Each structure stands twice: as structure tokens, then as C-alpha cells.
Amino acid sequence: VCGYRPAERSDGPAFSGIRTFMRLPHVPLKSELDGVDLGIIGLPFDTGASFGVGCRFGPEAVRSASALLRPYHPDHELDIFSHFSAVDFGDVAIIPGFIEESLARIETAINRMVTSNIIHIGIGGDHTIALGELRGLAARYRPMSLILFDSHPDTYPDFRGHPYFHSTPFRRAVEENLINPARSILCGLRGSTFGKSDLLDPIEMGFDILNASYMHRITTDETAQRIVSRVGSSPCFLSFDIDFLDPAFAPGTGTPEIGGFTTWETQDILRKLAAVNIVGADVVEVLPSADTGRVTALAAATIVHEIISLVSLRMNNKAFSDRSEDSALDTGST
Amino acid sequence: VCGYRPAERSDGPAFSGIRTFMRLPHVPLKSELDGVDLGIIGLPFDTGASFGVGCRFGPEAVRSASALLRPYHPDHELDIFSHFSAVDFGDVAIIPGFIEESLARIETAINRMVTSNIIHIGIGGDHTIALGELRGLAARYRPMSLILFDSHPDTYPDFRGHPYFHSTPFRRAVEENLINPARSILCGLRGSTFGKSDLLDPIEMGFDILNASYMHRITTDETAQRIVSRVGSSPCFLSFDIDFLDPAFAPGTGTPEIGGFTTWETQDILRKLAAVNIVGADVVEVLPSADTGRVTALAAATIVHEIISLVSLRMNNKAFSDRSEDSALDTGST
């Protein structure tokens, strides 16, 4: 049995207590990390935001909304924490205003986790942070596949001459051989762009692309199938920009685009990704100051819950069927 | 011809006047009640709320939003109040902080209405109130069928040892033989739970269940058909928890769950329930302090309008075709 799971109902009502994600134990990242399967980690960095800014308060808002989440996932018929252990590591001590130092601190934290066999789910923060996460994971998995849910590809060449910003992380990640575009897929792209290259570039870089217009015409089964067949069994980083959702479902984000997806479509796709070998994930660009009725924070928290469930499901299956397969998790090679 | 109908346009613009539901006449429940077919009744009780609280202001918000509603229903081609009379009875004098006394007062009020041949539509308040309503209706109809639109089954065994709370009313109602699960259906269930039993329990109690995941895959026709065939001609209590809607459509509620339904889907289902013998109804869990842009209140008010229309439609049909059938309404037997 695992040591780390959410507080019990007898520990007080859901609205009480110090806000950790799903009322999981708060364990400092510098502690002994034995027996932890998954760690939530806040990445409150937002200096890379080009328009709306303030995602530094994203982790707080997502933790607050997560009080509504419960440990059983009916669609997976999964008691998430029965054979699976998770903690909330708090936030990485990023430095607002300073991108490179902050990326280095994120990298160090993720590195600490991945080398302790802990799968992390980062809560952003703007999308710049993904580069720090990928660098941290690279100690073990290189290159990874990427599943991106986002209305923007975030593969711009630069930001007015600067390499790091929330629109560039995945181009940098390809250049640094952190991700393998041939096993990666970008889903939900939409909205006006500065020019034709904004959407051509990622195709030329080798990514598979599912534009929103196309996704709106196919079924969630087809989308999920396309994702699964693209990434196969490779170690995969799943990055979820909350602006994948339509602004009606997620107004709280800095560069919203109309014509997006519902929370149901999102959950329906995610639940079909149980075969994916997720080695790390994040949910980013939650901007509480633009949120209304906390719907964005709740959507983000529930998506984290869906991802935890996928990871737990995969671990549980392995736990009961074939533990030797476990070694595959460790190699990280595609 | 009926005496009670909404104010005329010549009585002032829709935004003027004392706020009653749809500008219906405000008649105290202790008055003579002759000639009233339907009564709106506010049930501003929220002590049973487990997370977000403040539904005591729900009736005020729904009445305010109802100023936008008009007396003709185009899809039913129905002039709602042409042969049908409705009033706003104001609110039941519940006692905040005290569940059992409040339930008793609700029971008394509904009893007064049902014994005067008045169909009521309650505006909540948290879902605890449904038990008071069902007890009040039981003077005439026992057991009733239940149509529940809700993301939660509200059939928990208890709340930390206490029998009454907003998660338990329908278990109590079954135990008290107020509702007959074999003719009842719970629609829209979704979200994480504390354990497997949360969803198995209502099935074992005999309810028919339509999970949200399933409903998202079938048509609104199929859902409506399933509901109609389940309840048949039995006297039916229709209970609509506003969290059936997705938080994008109804952020103003205390325990929201993403992955829900649109207002269009809801209207489309409701409009197909004209065959149902509604003997009482409520719309609950409207939490104005979490609402944004009054969309939740407007959705709730319009759903009340849809239910009024169903009741009026059924009465009108009877009025013109076969008044002797009316006796069936009085027996309350299934």
C-alpha cells in the first residue's frame, strides 16, 4: 500500500485545509522521495507571456479548484490512489522577469523527480516552462514524443531576437533534440496568424498537425487513434495549453482563440490515451485574473486529474499483469 | 379564462416592477388559491451545501433573469397562459442553519399547494429541498416517479452521520417510499466520485441511470424516449440540478463538473417530455455568487419556463380533448 494519497473525508470538508492539489500531502522536493509515483509541481512563471499575463497565479487557482475532485474515476472504473502514490511538491522557486534562470530551476526540479522515478505533472505558468521540463526529463528520456493540445504550435523562431518565450519552446526542444517530431503531434491549432509560415514551419519540422477545423470534423475516436498511433510506445510528454479549450470553457488564459473545444470533447479524447507512455505532463497558461466563475481553473484541475488517472491506470495494469514490462519505462528510448 | 398571468407590456418595460417570476402576480400562499393552475415557489435554503454555498439567493436571481422571458413558446406553438393560470407564491420561510425545520416548512407549503390542485415549481436552494417537496406531494402522490437531471445522483447514504444534506435526498425519498425507483431515471451523472459505490448504489436501489458519457453518445431523441418510457403515465417529480449543464453554461453552482451539457441539448430533451405527467418540479443549486454574466440564472429561468410550458401544454391538450382523463391526474398511482 502507498503512503501518499489525498486527505480523507474525516480530515475535514473539501473546502477546508491548506490548498494542495486534491488535498495530497505536501512534500518538499528536497525530501526523501521514496514511494512517490507521481508529483504535482507548480511552475508559476509568466515572463514569457506575449499578451495577457499573470499565469504565476495559475498553480494557486488550479490547486484551489482541485478541492472538488475525488479519488475514484468512474469511466476508467479506477480507484486512482489504491496502488499509486502521489504528492504535491509545491512550486519551483522561479525568478519572475528572468527566463533563463527560471528555466534552469525548472530543469533542476524535474531532473530531481525523473531520476527518482517520479512522473511529474507541472501546473503553469506560461508555455515557456515546457522547455525547462523537457530539459529536465532529457536526463532520462531523449528524445521524447510530444502530444500538444494547444491553439498555437509554439514553434515560432524567436521573439524579437530572443530565443525563449511562450511561443518558441517546441522549436527549441526540437533543436535541442529533446523531442522527436516524427513521433509527435500538435492538436487543436487555430486562430489567425502572422503569416503562412506560422503553421507551415511545424509541418516542415516534422510534426503531425491536427488543425481545429479538421478536428471539428472528425470524431474524438479518430483524434485519439491518430494520437496513439503517432506516439506509439515512446516516452511521451503531454503538454496541455488551456487555450485548447474554447474561451467559453476557459476564458482564463492570455491568448484565447474562439472556435475551440469543449471540456467533454477534451475528456473524451484524453480517456482514450491510456496506451500512451506518459513520462511527464503539464497544464499551462491558466490565467486566474481573466477567469470567471473559476471555470478555467476547474477545467485545468480536472484535466490534471484525467492525466493522473491515465498514469495510475497504466501503472495499475502493469502492477497486476506484467511488472517486467516496467523496465520499458526506464529505458526511455523510442 | 384565467385570472393570473404575467403583467402586460403596457404595465411597463420588462426591466421594471417588483421582481416576480416572469412578472406573474405575487399571491401569498395563505390566500385563497382558487383558479391557480401552477405556482412558482422559492425555496431559499442552502444549509445542505457541501462545497459552494449561497443558493439562498437563487430564487432572487432566477426571478430577476426571468424578466427576459415571454408568454409564447414558438416550438410548442403555445400561448402558455391563454388557458392556464400561474402565480408566484414568494418564498417558503425556511430557517437557515436548520435542516429539519426547513424541510418541514417546505413540506407544509407544498402540501398546501398540491391539495389545492396547484402544480408547483420550486426554485432552490440546494438539493436538500427536494425531500421536503416530495414529502409535501406525498399527501396526494405516493410513490412518484423521478426524473433527475444532475451530475450527481444525490443518493449518498449520509453526510458524516447525518441523514439530511444535499447529497442524500433521493436515498431518503426511496426509503420513505416517496419515489419509485423502478419508474425513475437519473440523467447526466458524471465527475469523479469517492468510490465505486457512489454510482453503483443508485443502480442497486433500482434507478435507471444515464451517465453523461453515454448521453453524449446518443441523440436527444433517444434520451427523451428513454425518459418517457421509464416514467410512463405515473405522477412524476422533475428535479433539475443546474449542474447538469456544463460550467460554461452554468458556472453559478456549488459543485460544478466539467464535461456537461449545453442549454440547447437541455431544451431539446425537455421539449420532448410533453407526455410526462409532471405533478411537481424544481430547479435547484443556482448559486448567484458564482454566476458570471447572469448566464446561470438565465438558464435556470428558461428551464423553469420550459417546464411551465410542458405543464401548460398538457393542461391545454386536456382542456380541449378529454377533461375526464383529468381524474388520472388525481389518483397519483402508477
Next chain:
Amino acid sequence: VCGYRPAERSDGPAFSGIRTFMRLPHVPLKSELDGVDLGIIGLPFDTGASFGVGCRFGPEAVRSASALLRPYHPDHELDIFSHFSAVDFGDVAIIPGFIEESLARIETAINRMVTSNIIHIGIGGDHTIALGELRGLAARYRPMSLILFDSHPDTYPDFRGHPYFHSTPFRRAVEENLINPARSILCGLRGSTFGKSDLLDPIEMGFDILNASYMHRITTDETAQRIVSRVGSSPCFLSFDIDFLDPAFAPGTGTPEIGGFTTWETQDILRKLAAVNIVGADVVEVLPSADTGRVTALAAATIVHEIISLVSLRMNNKAFSDRSEDSALDTGST
């Protein structure tokens, strides 16, 4: 090459600078207007609003949200401003509280534009303004076809004896022979009405009608096809009332109706209207004080962007294929 296009990225970040639509040059309407293909014009009039009021701040909010829009339209593969020139003319100096004077000023402004071969897109303002726009366009195009996206037909006979209000513009427009109902179509009608005539009247006036209930059952292709075949090549005024959208997608409007449309459905329909000969357009009833998370303003701004793209697309095609066809644009006859 054209002189008027949005500010360059080197002119500063998208959130900087004086707010014009899409950072287009602000040119006073009294200037020389050579070389302008399209003009954005604010029409901040709201005295005709029957319920929620304050659309006078609509143009400001839409301009603010438009900072997020970029000059390339991926679905049309269109660099909007490469062969097409647009400016922001600021607002017409309407007189709040005085309908007829304000209509006259709107008419004058639109007349100035249409006689300078400039296609205008008005940003409202309540729907009363459409009558002023149509009168202004009539100097060149009479009668026009009308494509209306709206939850209400706005064809009421009068408002308590007064001819001009936000529910009457299109009845007046038919009476004044500004629009030809036989080539016009009203899309998205829904919500309760005061009586049967509210929806029968526009049919009797000769309009084609797509009720929301019907539109929800057909595809966006079918809707677009019906619109295109209705209006043919006639000069067309496209009027978009933001309450066409569901309140979840556009809470910021004065007379919202649930059961509406998503932004994706809207974009999908609009993008199929490239064959329509748009000679003027507006987006109206944006009420910032009821907006939340600026989603309504962003939806409105993006819809303006979609309409600009349609106009640019049609001009570009003509520019490269058959400029002589241009004369058709000038006759305005159906």
C-alpha cells in the same frame, strides 16, 4: 500595394498603442479616402435597447479585443491585407437619447463611405443602427439582400407606438424598400416571444427563416448553402447580432437567449460565404458591462475579422482574375 494595414510587430507588442481595430491606421472619415477598400466604423448608439443597455461601449471593447487578431487567415490561406487596404474611421458622433438624429448621422457617415467605394463594417451599438446603415448604403444599393444572424427577427411593428427601436429596424427597412425580403434570410431565431405573430410576421413579409431549432439539426454546410443560394449575387448587407451566439459564448449582450450557437459553428458558416457580395456589414449588441472574461468582445472582434477576410478574399480573387466583373459591384441591382 496598399497604404493602410495593421501596425507591424516592430511597432510594439500587440497590447500596446492606441486601440484601433486590429491596430489599423485611424483615419478621420472627413479625410481624403483614396485607396481605402474597407473601413471599420464604431456606432456607439444604445438608446434603442429594450432590456440590458450600454452597447455604447461596444466599439471600445471590440477594438480592445481585436489586439489579439493577426493578419493571416489560415483557413482561407489568405494574407488579408496584401492586396487590400483597411482603416479604422473611429466612431460616428451619434447623440445618445435621440434616435432619429443618431440614425441620420449614421446614414451620412455610411453614405460618405459607400460613395467612396469603401465597404464598411459597423461595430454597434444596438441593432437600431442597422437602419441608419441601410439608408446610407441605399444611395448605391437598393434594395439589398440581408443576411441576419440573430436570435430575434427585429421585425416588430413598433415599440409602444414609436417606429424606431432595436426590435424594428428590418421591418422599417422593408417598408422603405432598403432590403428585398425575397433575397434575404434570418438565421438563428429562438427564444420565447410575445405571441405567434412575432415569428409569423417576417415570414409574411417574405423573409426566409432558419429557426435555431432547425439549424441545430442541419449541418453548417446546409446552412451556408441555404444562405448563399438565397442571396445569390445581389449586393448584401450582413448583420450579425452577437446574441446569435449562446450566452456561454457571448454573455455580454442585452437580450440573451439560451440554446444558441457556438463560435465554431459561427466561424464554420461564415467561412463558406465567400461567394456572397457583401457591400456592408455590422456586428451589434455587444454589451461590455455584461461581458465576462472578455469572451463576447473577442468573439465579436473575431467575427469582424472573418467578415474582413471574406471581403478581402473576394477582392483578391477579382484582383487576379477579372477586374471587369467589378462593375457588377457598382450596379447594386439584384
Next chain:
Amino acid sequence: VCGYRPAERSDGPAFSGIRTFMRLPHVPLKSELDGVDLGIIGLPFDTGASFGVGCRFGPEAVRSASALLRPYHPDHELDIFSHFSAVDFGDVAIIPGFIEESLARIETAINRMVTSNIIHIGIGGDHTIALGELRGLAARYRPMSLILFDSHPDTYPDFRGHPYFHSTPFRRAVEENLINPARSILCGLRGSTFGKSDLLDPIEMGFDILNASYMHRITTDETAQRIVSRVGSSPCFLSFDIDFLDPAFAPGTGTPEIGGFTTWETQDILRKLAAVNIVGADVVEVLPSADTGRVTALAAATIVHEIISLVSLRMNNKAFSDRSEDSALDTGST
């Protein structure tokens, strides 16, 4: 003993019931009006607003906030309704968009009240309504004195050639001999103006003026003394524009000016006006869509409560000391 007083606590908690002012009985203005001393009347007109608009929802908001008010006034040691009777007459059926017709309807309603010996307190609505009220009162009291609390004098000559708007009522009232400037005082004026005449004009018209800058330097005693000595025993109309308060205390108004007054200062002044012969009053320019945390509505409701208390106090004193003095109330002469 009087028939009309607020609902009892046993009628339900303060947050329950149909919203009338202070839970007073709602009596239609066309009823028999015997035994009513004071009537609350909503005047939801806002077509005269020059900037922020939407005061049509002011009466609803003030009634909602008034649920917090109770019937005993500790500072006056007054049980307000013990010998004093008050009702809520609902709203006048004004016509949005049409100033002169609306003024006529207001005049008729106030006339009905004043000729029935009922003192009215109007809840606005924009300040244009004051002219209608004064015309209605003039049937009995002409000219009246005016006590104005406002950051603007509302004595502009016209609005772009139109006589009626929310900046002109008191100039019209002087021209129509409704008020006598020599016994009137304008308190709290501040903010930038269009020119020197904006503040000189009312002085030339004969008003006494207390600029905010001056009021900030004197005591509340001095202000109250100056008011009382100015109006003497003449029949007095007290008009309170909520923008007298600083925006921190009343953000919900259409033309706010910083540098204003606190609610305490306001209450302290009002409580010293017991000697004033108030024959009618209003609280205007409450704009709920700009309110935050309902502080403006609460301030407005409490100010109405203070005015009711002044009227009750004066009646009570007369009731116990010298009823023959009552005739003075009826003459209306100064």
C-alpha cells in the same frame, strides 16, 4: 396603528421573499391609498445618461440591498414604522428611449401620491427623473426648495440642443418655477468641467453652492447648519445623486468623480436635517452594472432608509406634540 410596515422576522429570513424595499408591502399605485404616509417608487429611466448607462436596473438593486435594513434607527432612537406607514409602489411604467413621455408618466405618478398626502422617495434611474418628480409635486408645492447632494450641479442649459437630459433638470425646474433657488442649496460639487460657466451658472441662477473642496474643510455640523438655514421651513425636495459619494464608496454610477465623500460623512449630515420639511425625495444614478460587491446599492438603500427616518421622525414629533401644525405641511408655501 398603521397598516403598512415591513414583513416580520417570522415571515422568513431577510434574504427571502419577493424583493420590495425593506420588505414593505407592495401596493399598486392605482389602489386605494388610505393610510399610507410614505411610498417608495422606482423610476427606472436612464435614457438621459450621458456616459455610463443602465440605471434602469437601479431600483432592483436598491431593493435587493435593502433586505439588510431593519426598522429601528439607533441614532434617532426611532422605531420608524411604529406610527408611520410605508409601502413600495413598484415602478413607474416609463418608456425607455423616450424622455418626454417618461417624464409625463413620472409626473402623473408623483401627482397621484402627493394629492393623496403621501411623501414619495423615488429610486432612479438617471437624474432626468427629478424634473418629472418636481412637476408632479408642483400640484401642491410650488416652488419648493431643493437640497441637492451631487458632484455635478445638473444645471446645464441643454444637451446638444435638447432640453431634457440628466445634466439639465434643475435649470428646467427653475425656469418652470418648480424650485426656488433662493431657498435651495447644491452640495458636493466637484470634478473637472467643460468651462467656467458650469459652476458659475447655478450661482447666477441664485443657488447656494457648497463645493466639495470647501465641504472637505468644514465640519458636517457646519454643512448641515448651512443646509437647514438655507431651506428653512419651506417644502423641500431632497435629491441625492449617488455620485456625491466617492467612487470607493459608490463605484456603481455613470459619471463618477474622485475626491468625494464617505458614507459616514453622508449619514452624519443627513441625520442633522430632521428640521427640514421634506415633501419628496429621490436617490438617483445607481448603476448596478458598474457596482462592485453591491456597496453602491447598499449605500443607496441605507440613504433611502435615512430619509425615511427623517420623514418618520418629523411625523412622529408632530403626532405627539402638535398635530395642528400639520396644516403647514399642506400649504406648501415658503
Next chain:
Amino acid sequence: VCGYRPAERSDGPAFSGIRTFMRLPHVPLKSELDGVDLGIIGLPFDTGASFGVGCRFGPEAVRSASALLRPYHPDHELDIFSHFSAVDFGDVAIIPGFIEESLARIETAINRMVTSNIIHIGIGGDHTIALGELRGLAARYRPMSLILFDSHPDTYPDFRGHPYFHSTPFRRAVEENLINPARSILCGLRGSTFGKSDLLDPIEMGFDILNASYMHRITTDETAQRIVSRVGSSPCFLSFDIDFLDPAFAPGTGTPEIGGFTTWETQDILRKLAAVNIVGADVVEVLPSADTGRVTALAAATIVHEIISLVSLRMNNKAFSDRSEDSALDTGST
């Protein structure tokens, strides 16, 4: 040197990390409590609220706002935590909807703290909780003096026959001999009441009263002096209802009253209470759903900070001058 103090700046920016009060260490109340001088404890109970409800989220909001607070108090020239140790104990596991059980749990928690020589500061929650705190403290201090900052005396006899509610705690406390009215003072009372007795009762019970009207006329020095001389050296419970502040400074509360106090006046009074022997304190009635711009939460957090400083100051003075006086702290007798 003490073990427990706020996180260092090097632990990350103020907006990062799990939200404890002032980033103090979170220590479960069931741990060993050696070396803790002061404990913050959340009391998220709101079933006793008579109007606005939702103070259950008060502790979360106050903790969130406290991130802005720093460890040095310039006016006291005090490095708060240099010789003083504080922790955040999280929240008491109250049971929403059930007053007596919740009071018992609060009593147990406070008892645990006081018997461990830990001074507590409770964060409410509605004012009902004060009774639980006083009962918990009574194990050591009985009776205590009370300093109450509040717009209401909270000494009602009952709530519709029930003894416990947020308007009754201090009457119960007197009846139970928990507080000694002769050494207690109620400050800031204002607002309308149900009758004369509401304010006479506490006087008859023996409390000293400072009405708001009176306090507005005297200096903060005089108020502080009156408080200090009233309570003397007796063990004192300081209870701060946030509605002591004016709604402009604290809109986020359930029963606001205009005419209140500024934050500056509040700080100025509190800073002069260093002589008071505070043995426990709370800040209550923070209602986040009614807060705007987080000003109420920030005011509440800063008031907690002021109280911590008072306690630290007193301990520091003792630490340096006369530790033997310490025994006086333990006797609790007046």
C-alpha cells in the same frame, strides 16, 4: 532562536508555494507542538450566517492575500519572528450544516493549543465560531475580557428559538461565564436594528460600548485608551469582525453596514493595544464571494499581521526585560 518562521525569499517569490498564512510552516495540530508561540488556525464554518453566506472560504482567501505580508513591522520597529515562533495549523475539521458539532471541534482544537502555551489566531468563518474558541480557551482563562471590533454586538438572545448563530455568541459566552463584561468592550456598533433592545441588551449585560457614531467623533488615541483601560491586564480575547470596516474597505462580508471605519483608523487603534494581554484572537466574517479586488482579504490578512505583531511585541519585551512576569500569562485570572 525559533524554528518556525516564514519561508525565506530564496525559497521562491511571494506568489509561489503552497498557501499558508505568510508562508509559515504548515504543522498539523496533532503533531508535537514544542517551540510554537503562536498558531494560525482556519475555522471555515459559516452555517451560522443569517444573510450573506460562504465564509467557509475565508481562511483560503486570507491565506492567499497574506503572501503580500513581510516579517518586519516598521511602526513597532519589530522583526516579528526574530524571537517568536509561529506556524499555520491548517483548518479545524468543522462539519458544515451542524453548529454544535462544529463548535465542539473548534473547542477541542483551541483547547489543544492553549494547553500547549500557544496563542491562537482564528480565521473565520462566521462569528459563531467565537463561542467555540472561548470555550476552548476557558480551560485556562476564565473569564476573559473581550475586545470586539464589530458593527453588531452579536448578543442577540437567540435565532428563532435556537441558541447558536452568528448573532448570539457573546450572550452565550456571558451566560457561560467565559467572558467578563465588566472588563470587555464592544467597538464600532452601527446600523439599523430590529429594536431598541438590540443595543440596550449588551449595556445591561455589563459591556462597555463604543458606538460608531461616537467613535467617529473621538480620536484613535481616545479609543485605544478606552479599550486599554477597560481590559487592563486581564487575559483578553480580541475578536475582529471584518464588518467593523466600512464596505468600501471590506465589501467581502455577509452583513455589511455603511458608515464604518477605514483600514488606517483600524491599524492606528490596534497598534496602540500593545499593553493588552491577548491570549487568543480571531478575524471573522470574511466572505470571498462578495469581495472585490481582494481588498477585504488583504485587510483581514493585514489585521492578523497586526495582531501577530502585538503578540510578538509583548513576548519580545518580556523576553528582554522580565521573563518572570510570564507567570502572569499563565494564571488567566483578572
Next chain:
Amino acid sequence: VCGYRPAERSDGPAFSGIRTFMRLPHVPLKSELDGVDLGIIGLPFDTGASFGVGCRFGPEAVRSASALLRPYHPDHELDIFSHFSAVDFGDVAIIPGFIEESLARIETAINRMVTSNIIHIGIGGDHTIALGELRGLAARYRPMSLILFDSHPDTYPDFRGHPYFHSTPFRRAVEENLINPARSILCGLRGSTFGKSDLLDPIEMGFDILNASYMHRITTDETAQRIVSRVGSSPCFLSFDIDFLDPAFAPGTGTPEIGGFTTWETQDILRKLAAVNIVGADVVEVLPSADTGRVTALAAATIVHEIISLVSLRMNNKAFSDRSEDSALDTGST
């Protein structure tokens, strides 16, 4: 006569038109600048914010609120633009995320203005921008005196090793000899600090300090007198951090401190600074996403208006009395 002044009333109502400050003409900074006395310049930079972030939208919000301002200042009896010319230069093209580049761009823009004899008023933006402004002004005035209204001194040594941030500009400015502390004064300091040095440092650097606690005890006359005598006739930079105001008056800022000042106190002080030789000014730290009811933006806009008035007043006086004194303005020496 001057060419540049606000739009006339006949140009449309105050809520219409492209939003420039006070509807002044928008002139690009690269144009010919003859005949401009004062320029408004937006400085939408916020990467230096340590807590709440998003001041990049400050200029937009302040311009929007400025629509309520009018050209005559009653207290100064000044027709501001009668002999004085002002424009809105739009925003400096700062680069979000990059402090040093942004400072350089600000410096360049201010330099362009000062060398064209234009007094600038910057609208922030976080306080980091002040360093850029001072560097730009230094081409002509070095060192300047500083009048700072702020709750923080902004004289921290560094931010985690980095020299530039919103807490350090005035230390850098002293080090760079841009300002002369001996002729400078910091007003309104309050709030908890990290340590004793935070407030001792500026004293040691030579600044005069008016803590909030002290300012609350003296009159506005005394404060103004102290400021005026401190700066004398030296060229002065007036920097107004909106957090000088209490959060009730200015909730929309990133690091608010309770216990602050009212808008009236602020205006009263500013109006007494007509003798000060203002050569540049800014109003900073306006955070629209935390603003409520636009009170912060209105306060900021009105403070800009007060500063414009001071500059105009001084110029007017010179214009009529002694133009030769003008040369003093040019020397910039103390």
C-alpha cells in the same frame, strides 16, 4: 493659440471615438513635434513586477477612464488647454520580458520629448519604467529632484542579484546621479517590510521621508509645504505609484498596502504643488485585472489630469507674467 487640445463636444459624446487620453490628438512620436507643450506617453511594461502583474494594460485602462475628464479645472480656475498644447503620443514599443531593452526604448522616447521641449507624463507600467524616464530626462536635467508618492520606497539594492526591477529604480537613479536625494522626498511609505533596512536605506541615501503614519497625523497643507520646500525650484520628476492610495480607492495594483490615502487627500496635496518645476511625471502600477468598478483607472486618469493642470498653470502664469523666466526651465540645474 495652440493646435493640440481635446476633441470638442461636437465631435461626439465622451464615450465615443478612438481612446486617447482625454481625447487628445494622437500624434506619433516620430512626427514633427512643434507646438507641443506636453505629451502623454504610455509605458506598458510590467516585467519588473514582483507580485501582481499585468500593468501592461494600464495605459489602455487609464485612457479609457480619461474620457470622463473635462478641460476646465475649477479649483485652479484654469482652462487647461487655452494656452497650452498637449497630445497623446501612444505607447513606447517596449519588449515584454526584457528589462534592459525596454528601459533603453523608454529612455530614447523620453529623450526625444525632452529635447523637443515637451514635458511628458508617462502612464505605466510597473515602477521599473521610472529609471528609463529619468535616463531620458537626464539629457537635459541632471540631477533632478524627485517627488515620490508611493507606499514603498523602491530603493531596494537588487532583486535576487539583478539590478533592475520595480523595487530598485530610485536606488539606481541615485547611483547614476539622475536624482539628487537632498532635494527629493518620498511620501506615503507604509506596510510591512523584509527588514529594518528597507526604510533606513533611503534615509541613508539622503532622501526625505514622509511615512504614512506621520502623514496621517499632519494636514495636507503641511505635507504640501514640506514637499515644496524640499524640492524648491529644481527641475523635478513627480512619480505617482497608484498604491499610494488606499486599496479601497485603488484596488487595481500589484502590491497593495492597506492604511493608505484617499483620493481627496491626494488631490488636495497635488493642487498645492503649483510652485514645483515639474519637468516630467508618471503615474504607475495601475493593474486593470485587479481593478473593480474602474475606480483605480479613474483615480489614475484624474491624477494625470491634476498633473497636467499643474504644468499648464505654471506655463500660463509664465505666459502672462514673465516669459524670460522660461530660461530657468531650460537649465535644469539645481
